[in-house]
Amino acid sequence: xxxxxxxxxxxQSGGPTAVINQSLVGLVEACMQAAPIREVYGAINGIQGxxxxxxxxxxxxxxxxxERVAQTPAAALRSVRKKPSREDSIQALEVLRVxxxxxxxxxxxxxxxxxxxxxNGVAVEQGYDVRLFHVPKTIDNDLLETDHCPGYGxxxxxxxxxxxxxxxxxxxxxxxxxxxxxGRNAGWLTAAGALARIGEGEGPHLIYLPEVDFTxxxxxxxxxxxxxxxxxxxxxxxxxxxxxDGALVAQSKExxxxxxxxxxxxGSLGDLLASRVKQGLGARFDGPLRVRADTFGYLQRSFHxxxxxxxxxEAREVGRAAVRVATSDDxxxxxxxxxxxxxxxxxxxxxxxxxxxxxxxxxxxxxxEFLRGSNDVSPAFLDYARPLVGDLxxxxxxxxxxxxxxx
Amino acid sequence: xxxxxxxxxxxQSGGPTAVINQSLVGLVEACMQAAPIREVYGAINGIQGxxxxxxxxxxxxxxxxxERVAQTPAAALRSVRKKPSREDSIQALEVLRVxxxxxxxxxxxxxxxxxxxxxNGVAVEQGYDVRLFHVPKTIDNDLLETDHCPGYGxxxxxxxxxxxxxxxxxxxxxxxxxxxxxGRNAGWLTAAGALARIGEGEGPHLIYLPEVDFTxxxxxxxxxxxxxxxxxxxxxxxxxxxxxDGALVAQSKExxxxxxxxxxxxGSLGDLLASRVKQGLGARFDGPLRVRADTFGYLQRSFHxxxxxxxxxEAREVGRAAVRVATSDDxxxxxxxxxxxxxxxxxxxxxxxxxxxxxxxxxxxxxxEFLRGSNDVSPAFLDYARPLVGDLxxxxxxxxxxxxxxx
Numbered sequence: 167x168x169x170x171x172x173x174x175x176x177x178q179s180g181g182p183t184a185v186i187n188q189s190l191v192g193l194v195e196a197c198m199q200a201a202p203i204r205e206v207y208g209a210i211n212g213i214q215g216x217x218x219x220x221x222x223x224x225x226x227x228x229x230x231x232x233e234r235v236a237q238t239p240a241a242a243l244r245s246v247r248k249k250p251s252r253e254d255s256i257q258a259l260e261v262l263r264v265x266x267x268x269x270x271x272x273x274x275x276x277x278x279x280x281x282x283x284x285x286n287g288v289a290v291e292q293g294y295d296v297r298l299f300h301v302p303k304t305i306d307n308d309l310l311e312t313d314h315c316p317g318y319g320x321x322x323x324x325x326x327x328x329x330x331x332x333x334x335x336x337x338x339x340x341x342x343x344x345x346x347x348x349g350r351n352a353g354w355l356t357a358a359g360a361l362a363r364i365g366e367g368e369g370p371h372l373i374y375l376p377e378v379d380f381t382x383x384x385x386x387x388x389x390x391x392x393x394x395x396x397x398x399x400x401x402x403x404x405x406x407x408x409x410x411d412g413a414l415v416a417q418s419k420e421x422x423x424x425x426x427x428x429x430x431x432x433g434s435l436g437d438l439l440a441s442r443v444k445q446g447l448g449a450r451f452d453g454p455l456r457v458r459a460d461t462f463g464y465l466q467r468s469f470h471x472x473x474x475x476x477x478x479x480e481a482r483e484v485g486r487a488a489v490r491v492a493t494s495d496d497x498x499x500x501x502x503x504x505x506x507x508x509x510x511x512x513x514x515x516x517x518x519x520x521x522x523x524x525x526x527x528x529x530x531x532x533x534x535e536f537l538r539g540s541n542d543v544s545p546a547f548l549d550y551a552r553p554l555v556g557d558l559x560x561x562x563x564x565x566x567x568x569x570x571x572x573x
Numbered sequence: 574x575x576x577x578x579x580x581x582x583x584x585q586s587g588g589p590t591a592v593i594n595q596s597l598v599g600l601v602e603a604c605m606q607a608a609p610i611r612e613v614y615g616a617i618n619g620i621q622g623x624x625x626x627x628x629x630x631x632x633x634x635x636x637x638x639x640e641r642v643a644q645t646p647a648a649a650l651r652s653v654r655k656k657p658s659r660e661d662s663i664q665a666l667e668v669l670r671v672x673x674x675x676x677x678x679x680x681x682x683x684x685x686x687x688x689x690x691x692x693n694g695v696a697v698e699q700g701y702d703v704r705l706f707h708v709p710k711t712i713d714n715d716l717l718e719t720d721h722c723p724g725y726g727x728x729x730x731x732x733x734x735x736x737x738x739x740x741x742x743x744x745x746x747x748x749x750x751x752x753x754x755x756g757r758n759a760g761w762l763t764a765a766g767a768l769a770r771i772g773e774g775e776g777p778h779l780i781y782l783p784e785v786d787f788t789x790x791x792x793x794x795x796x797x798x799x800x801x802x803x804x805x806x807x808x809x810x811x812x813x814x815x816x817x818d819g820a821l822v823a824q825s826k827e828x829x830x831x832x833x834x835x836x837x838x839x840g841s842l843g844d845l846l847a848s849r850v851k852q853g854l855g856a857r858f859d860g861p862l863r864v865r866a867d868t869f870g871y872l873q874r875s876f877h878x879x880x881x882x883x884x885x886x887e888a889r890e891v892g893r894a895a896v897r898v899a900t901s902d903d904x905x906x907x908x909x910x911x912x913x914x915x916x917x918x919x920x921x922x923x924x925x926x927x928x929x930x931x932x933x934x935x936x937x938x939x940x941x942e943f944l945r946g947s948n949d950v951s952p953a954f955l956d957y958a959r960p961l962v963g964d965l966x967x968x969x970x971x972x973x974x975x976x977x978x979x980x
Contacts, residue, residue, distance in 0.1 A: 240744065240745045247746070334589070463868070564650065572672060
């Protein structure tokens with residue numbers, strides 16, 4: 167089954183990351199070098215742009231422009247959130263056919279893998295030889311098969327540095343501070359907050375993840391215990407936490423003040439948690455409790471100028487690997503995956519692929535070995551995450567040499 | 574009036590900044606070199622630590638530790654929000670006296686200047702020769718007399734880079750995005766969002782500041798106009814916006830779902846604005862409007878690892894300047910101010926002082942020449958802010974060379 171001659175098309179889908187354009191540029195670079203590929207097109211707004219036939223010629227971009235694009239967050243081709251119907255898939259394939267597209271690379275999460283999978287089904291039915299590949303990206307780090315996802319390391323670095331600063335802030339002014347971090351189904355990104363911890367008794371003191379059932383009593387008791395011990399408490403909470411009955415805390419009636427249902431782009435979960443802590447613990451401590459909540463929101467996925475260099479390099483390489491695999495003779499479709507070869511200072515990645523259907527739709531939760539109790543992560547998780555995030559800035563503290571009192 | 578011989582005491586007060594410890598370390602370094610100063614103490618938790626006599630000996634810190642502290646956000650001496658009563662001031666002065674403190678440096682905003690001013694009043698009454706100095710810091714940039722405040726440049730850099738990324742995010746996925754930025758009385762920090770704008774038609778498309786009365790009709794019309802023109806709209810809003818009657822929008826009844834009164838550490842203003850935009854514009858456009866709000870919260874004042882190098886250097890120098898002025902023969906008290914010498918590529922700062930009472934309590938709004946209409950800032954403001962923030966990372970865009978349609 168020789169790799170077909172023809173054009174390549176690239177699309178981006180779903181929420182952005184700080185390094186999703188690294189994958190785009192890696193794809194363009196490798197497509198330009200690949201013998202069977204003639205033109206390299208981009209679809210504006212992903213599958214919607216395929217349906218509308220809104221294509222741009224990426225082969226005409228200069229290397230300098232591409233390099234600047236690679237270092238810019240969010241989808242340079244513009245993104246979309248759309249699951250194609252069977253009708254859409256048939257129409258999209260027709261568009262690929264008239265443009266002689268023989269390679270389609272879709273950069274995105276599990277929904278994007280599903281889109282590639284749907285298109286592939288139609289292509290197989292119709293006997294049209296097009297190689298459909300999913301190129302992984304997601305700050306949520308929740309794709310199956312791959313060790314980790316491009317985009318995660320940079321978002322995790324943002325979360326860790328935010329919590330490092332917030333820990334100093336909380337130490338300086340006291341009180342209880344709650345930070346709400348993205349991750350609907352899996353706690354990978356919230357868990358990365360643990361990388362901020364510089365020692366025993368330092369924040370984040372508590373970490374709540376969707377992998378562990380959330381209870382209000384447990385939450386309040388945990389905070390009270392830490393507040394008593396340290397005079398302060400810094401808490402990292404995933405937006406996807408849910409009570410044992412499976413109900414999202416973010417969708418509790420009390421906080422739905424404006425009828426907003428989305429978890430991100432709203433501060434309501436943070437406000438709900440802060441309000442409950444004030445109500446629930448106010449009576450246990452003297453004086454008014456200082457409770458604040460921040461929701462990291464979109465900053466964690468598209469902040470400009472803060473990336474993990476390992477993440478950026480891997481995102482680029484994932485794009486190149488997709489072209490390598492797609493233009494090999496025997497792989498008609500697949501999702502690119504990263505394998506971890508060694509850990510700690512020996513960490514390096516290798517690249518492989520798996521069938522689309524293994525990645526489509528599903529999400530990967532954090533395994534039990536990465537969790538600790540109901541409110542923390544394990545050292546094994548820290549070992550997993552550290553090489554992906556890279557070095558964090560050091561924290562300086564005064565030694566507090568006491569001066570004897572004179573009164 | 575010879576500079577007295579004795580010990581120096583340093584305190585930190587109010588909300589943190591990314592570079593407040595640069596000023597602390599600048600003070601310690603200069604105190605160690607100053608002939609009239611013997612020991613250099615720090616008060617833990619500012620004026621509260623003075624009252625409680627909780628002092629540490631900063632002269633025993635190693636230069637390497639101090640350098641790491643300088644590069645760590647938030648108050649290394651720990652902070653406080655406390656306005657001393659007259660009783661407190663008398664007691665505090667008594668503590669200074671028994672420790673032979675002849676130099677007191679208080680790093681903070683206008684409330685901290687007020688504290689120094691109160692202590693100075695008591696010292697003058699009692700004839701105790703102690704030099705009371707306010708060392709400016711605030712991300713709000715709202716102190717009188719000084720051209721700008723240490724801490725502002727770094728917070729402004731954070732805001733600008735956040736909005737640069739958010740502009741790409743908003744471009745990739747469309748819709749209306751509202752970002753709520755700190756600044757109760759003055760819009761300096763929100764205004765810095767304008768530095769993110771990379772060209773005509775780029776976000777932030779709208780900027781709302783406390784200096785200009787806010788009206789719901791104007792807000793909705795502005796957004797509708799931009800959304801029609803660009804298919805998207807990125808909005809920067811100061812937490813301190815108020816309607817023409819002076820009422821804070823953030824304290825509108827509708828959003829006070831949990832009885833929270835504070836503006837920061839809550840996402841409620843953002844949620845209120847997003848909800849009103851959905852309600853108010855939903856009928857004007859086909860299909861559901863995608864509206865999201867983020868509140869930058871504490872990240873903008875204490876994110877670790879993102880500083881303006883100009884801001885960091887100036888914050889250090891402000892500390893050194895305070896010791897220079899305080900140990901000169903003829904200045905018993907004052908607030909350190911920065912003067913701007915030249916602008917653009919000729920920008921540099923010089924350091925001077927003014928009487929405490931000129932800085933205490935008051936805040937400085939943005940002048941009319943820095944505003945443009947009801948929803949933007951002027952080029953003069955950009956000229957003012959650019960040198961304080963320094964270079965921002967470049968943004969790469971595809972050229973979008975069109976591929977002809979074939980269907």
